[in-house]
Amino acid sequence: MNQKMFDLGNNRSIIRELFEFSKTQKAKLGADKVYDFSIGNPSVPPHKMVNETLIKLMNENDPCFVHGYTSAQGDINVRESIANDLNKRFNTNYNKDMLYMTCGAAASLCITFKVITESTEDEIFALAPYFTEYKVFAEAAGATFRIVPAEMETFGINFSELKKMVNKNTKAIIVNSPNNPSGVVYSAQAIKELASFLLEKEKEYNHPIYIVCDEPYREIVYDGATVPHIPSFYHNTIVCYSYSKALSLPGERIGYILVPGSVTDSRNVYLACMGAGRAYGYVCAPSIFQKMIAECASLTSDMNEYAKNRDLLYNGLKKIGYSCVYPQGAFYLFVKALEDDSYAFMEKAKKYNIVLVPSDNFGVKGYVRLAYCVSSDTIINSMDAFEKLYKEYQK
Amino acid sequence: MNQKMFDLGNNRSIIRELFEFSKTQKAKLGADKVYDFSIGNPSVPPHKMVNETLIKLMNENDPCFVHGYTSAQGDINVRESIANDLNKRFNTNYNKDMLYMTCGAAASLCITFKVITESTEDEIFALAPYFTEYKVFAEAAGATFRIVPAEMETFGINFSELKKMVNKNTKAIIVNSPNNPSGVVYSAQAIKELASFLLEKEKEYNHPIYIVCDEPYREIVYDGATVPHIPSFYHNTIVCYSYSKALSLPGERIGYILVPGSVTDSRNVYLACMGAGRAYGYVCAPSIFQKMIAECASLTSDMNEYAKNRDLLYNGLKKIGYSCVYPQGAFYLFVKALEDDSYAFMEKAKKYNIVLVPSDNFGVKGYVRLAYCVSSDTIINSMDAFEKLYKEYQK
Numbered sequence: 001m002n003q004k005m006f007d008l009g010n011n012r013s014i015i016r017e018l019f020e021f022s023k024t025q026k027a028k029l030g031a032d033k034v035y036d037f038s039i040g041n042p043s044v045p046p047h048k049m050v051n052e053t054l055i056k057l058m059n060e061n062d063p064c065f066v067h068g069y070t071s072a073q074g075d076i077n078v079r080e081s082i083a084n085d086l087n088k089r090f091n092t093n094y095n096k097d098m099l100y101m102t103c104g105a106a107a108s109l110c111i112t113f114k115v116i117t118e119s120t121e122d123e124i125f126a127l128a129p130y131f132t133e134y135k136v137f138a139e140a141a142g143a144t145f146r147i148v149p150a151e152m153e154t155f156g157i158n159f160s161e162l163k164k165m166v167n168k169n170t171k172a173i174i175v176n177s178p179n180n181p182s183g184v185v186y187s188a189q190a191i192k193e194l195a196s197f198l199l200e201k202e203k204e205y206n207h208p209i210y211i212v213c214d215e216p217y218r219e220i221v222y223d224g225a226t227v228p229h230i231p232s233f234y235h236n237t238i239v240c241y242s243y244s245k246a247l248s249l250p251g252e253r254i255g256y257i258l259v260p261g262s263v264t265d266s267r268n269v270y271l272a273c274m275g276a277g278r279a280y281g282y283v284c285a286p287s288i289f290q291k292m293i294a295e296c297a298s299l300t301s302d303m304n305e306y307a308k309n310r311d312l313l314y315n316g317l318k319k320i321g322y323s324c325v326y327p328q329g330a331f332y333l334f335v336k337a338l339e340d341d342s343y344a345f346m347e348k349a350k351k352y353n354i355v356l357v358p359s360d361n362f363g364v365k366g367y368v369r370l371a372y373c374v375s376s377d378t379i380i381n382s383m384d385a386f387e388k389l390y391k392e393y394q395k
Numbered sequence: 396m397n398q399k400m401f402d403l404g405n406n407r408s409i410i411r412e413l414f415e416f417s418k419t420q421k422a423k424l425g426a427d428k429v430y431d432f433s434i435g436n437p438s439v440p441p442h443k444m445v446n447e448t449l450i451k452l453m454n455e456n457d458p459c460f461v462h463g464y465t466s467a468q469g470d471i472n473v474r475e476s477i478a479n480d481l482n483k484r485f486n487t488n489y490n491k492d493m494l495y496m497t498c499g500a501a502a503s504l505c506i507t508f509k510v511i512t513e514s515t516e517d518e519i520f521a522l523a524p525y526f527t528e529y530k531v532f533a534e535a536a537g538a539t540f541r542i543v544p545a546e547m548e549t550f551g552i553n554f555s556e557l558k559k560m561v562n563k564n565t566k567a568i569i570v571n572s573p574n575n576p577s578g579v580v581y582s583a584q585a586i587k588e589l590a591s592f593l594l595e596k597e598k599e600y601n602h603p604i605y606i607v608c609d610e611p612y613r614e615i616v617y618d619g620a621t622v623p624h625i626p627s628f629y630h631n632t633i634v635c636y637s638y639s640k641a642l643s644l645p646g647e648r649i650g651y652i653l654v655p656g657s658v659t660d661s662r663n664v665y666l667a668c669m670g671a672g673r674a675y676g677y678v679c680a681p682s683i684f685q686k687m688i689a690e691c692a693s694l695t696s697d698m699n700e701y702a703k704n705r706d707l708l709y710n711g712l713k714k715i716g717y718s719c720v721y722p723q724g725a726f727y728l729f730v731k732a733l734e735d736d737s738y739a740f741m742e743k744a745k746k747y748n749i750v751l752v753p754s755d756n757f758g759v760k761g762y763v764r765l766a767y768c769v770s771s772d773t774i775i776n777s778m779d780a781f782e783k784l785y786k787e788y789q790k
Contacts, residue, residue: 002511006670110675139674252683278403288646
């Protein structure tokens with residue numbers, strides 16, 4: 001048996017352990033007495049057109065078509081519809097042959113990393129704080145995974161560290177903005193600086209250095225912010241997208257890889273994505289969900305709920321005295337722990353039935369992540385508990 | 396860029412090329428003038444409970460639940476329901492903790508091969524004729540793929556060759572029965588012989604040699620035949636199942652891995668499956684389809700259609716003079732080509748607008764595969780063309 005696979009399966013993540021704690025406490029005390037901010041599971045329902053379209057597809061079509069295989073790269077209509085939607089929003093020139101439908105962002109990333117990696121010397125970089133699974137996916141593809149330390153003032157890109165670390169083996173930088181866990185959106189200025197640095201390094205090393213955008217939170221932004229469309233700034237950008245968060249469909253596994261025409265040898269990179277998908281057993285993305293997306297590509301869930309929650313949680317915690325990173329997107333708040341050891345802080349929070357995730361899991365020390373994709377009542381009701389927790393540290 | 400992934404994506408399969416030929420000819424001559432037997436896409440609609448249950452799930456539940464993440468191993472209700480159904484049918488003692496829900500049989504196989512493989516010396520065997528993608532999946536997992544030559548009389552298991560080939564590096568034998576492409580169902584006697592041989596070899600080499608059952612066609616059998624339930628014959632059996640064929644849902648990607656309690660270190664093997672699924676980016680199997688299967692685990696499409704087609708095609712071709720392997724299951728007929736070179740035969744058949752797949756793709760020479768998951772009219776209307784093709788060889 002493959003020991004590494006066993007370790008990956010056996011190693012229960014801290015989030016999973018917190019989930020169990022939360023379940024036990026809820027059973028004991030009642031669901032409204034536990035303030036579980038541990039899981040990034042969308043709380044806002046999908047746009048009503050999602051279920052309406054799914055039902056219409058079943059009622060009005062041959063079921064062998066609706067549930068049948070699509071081509072490996074995805075149904076032609078869904079790829080055309082997504083290309084059109086992206087072109088409208090980002091003033092681009094994409095077409096269906098640049099889009100490969102996948103079973104969500106995790107699949108998109110695994111496939112992209114496999115395409116990029118030729119040997120174990122190849123390095124894939126994440127910018128801390130980063131989503132833990134990047135390490136698992138990059139190493140499964142055979143790459144070396146490296147972490148660029150966080151810029152602890154604003155949680156933007158830490159250019160001084162990045163510039164020290166990039167070398168001839170660097171093949172890709174993962175950019176996740178809006179960011180899980182910090183909620184930060186990287187500015188156009190930061191993306192420009194990243195692009196110009198990487199262009200220079202591509203010339204120096206004479207091979208592509210990809211930006212791999214993991215952007216499931218692209219549509220979850222506040223204060224009228226927009227997320228810079230990275231392929232418009234940098235030619236070798238591969239976009240990994242998922243409808244999990246924007247359409248509240250995390251369990252259905254539907255997303256895509258976009259290989260823009262600007263990517264070096266873009267057609268070959270696209271074909272290699274199809275090859276890697278094939279090698280990992282991804283026959284096609286779920287058929288009826290592809291066909292639904294063909295109709296719903298431009299829609300999102302109602303993001304006002306998350307905006308309301310963000311304000312409630314951010315303002316509430318600030319008022320008590322907590323230091324928080326102001327989140328411009330996603331549905332996470334990054335809060336400074338009240339002691340250096342974020343695990344110890346997590347344990348103290350549990351005494352007040354507050355469930356939150358220590359930042360060590362995201363490559364940063366001394367913070368915790370609060371997922372505010374919860375009911376507003378959970379946030380409102382949690383404030384007393386947060387105040388008590390705060391006061392414990394003032395003694 | 397990873398050259399191997401590019402090759403896998405760029406290498407259009409013969410089936411894909413035939414699909415294009417068929418499309419072009421249909422546009423030129425009309426769909427009813429082309430007899431396309433190339434693709435194993437179910438032609439019988441799903442049981443009506445499938446769509447009814449999907450619609451009911453959406454109409455009667457919180458959409459955040461219906462479309463939300465399940466646990467990585469799958470929703471608890473679906474795993475219980477499948478275990479109960481299997482226990483009823485096979486007189487077994489399975490439970491939910493032996494079942495890991497996957498995105499179909501391809502995913503199940505990729506994950507299982509990854510679990511089994513520790514080094515490139517590890518060998519995974521297929522029994523010819525075999526489904527082409529096994530080679531892709533086994534090599535992606537890092538294993539060495541080896542083919543046991545076909546037993547050309549009955550297309551059963553070629554024990555004399557198998558016994559010569561098994562060695563200390565052999566880690567698994569893939570058993571696909573009912574078989575794609577031959578339609579053969581291995582007898583209980585053959586499975587017994589395989590089990591007793593492998594038990595002996597496990598003792599000799601002192602490590603598990605798994606049977607990996609790929610059985611998406613388990614429920615598609617004729618003449619009252621039953622498919623031997625291999626875990627009841629051999630302890631180290633891992634079952635890879637898909638609802639693609641039995642429920643006519645090939646595009647929706649829903650299936651499972653069963654790791655019976657009899658497997659050596661079964662709990663650890665199960666956990667390693669979860670690890671390999673994680674490493675390949677399989678977050679969970681599509682959520683609403685899991686919940687549907689919880690209600691529909693015991694149902695199948697109407698198999699009478701395939702039985703009718705089998706008789707029409709088998710009897711029709713035999714009457715003309717073709718030699719065919721009598722299919723006891725699946726929806727494929729394996730027919731002896733009328734010349735040694737099955738590619739040349741395929742090309743001649745195309746002149747009569749008959750589209751069929753040369754057997755070389757399945758590790759056997761001199762045969763062609765006909766998928767009879769088509770309309771009965773296609774079969775009836777094709778008989779003249781088959782007769783003309785036959786007569787061409789009598790000149």
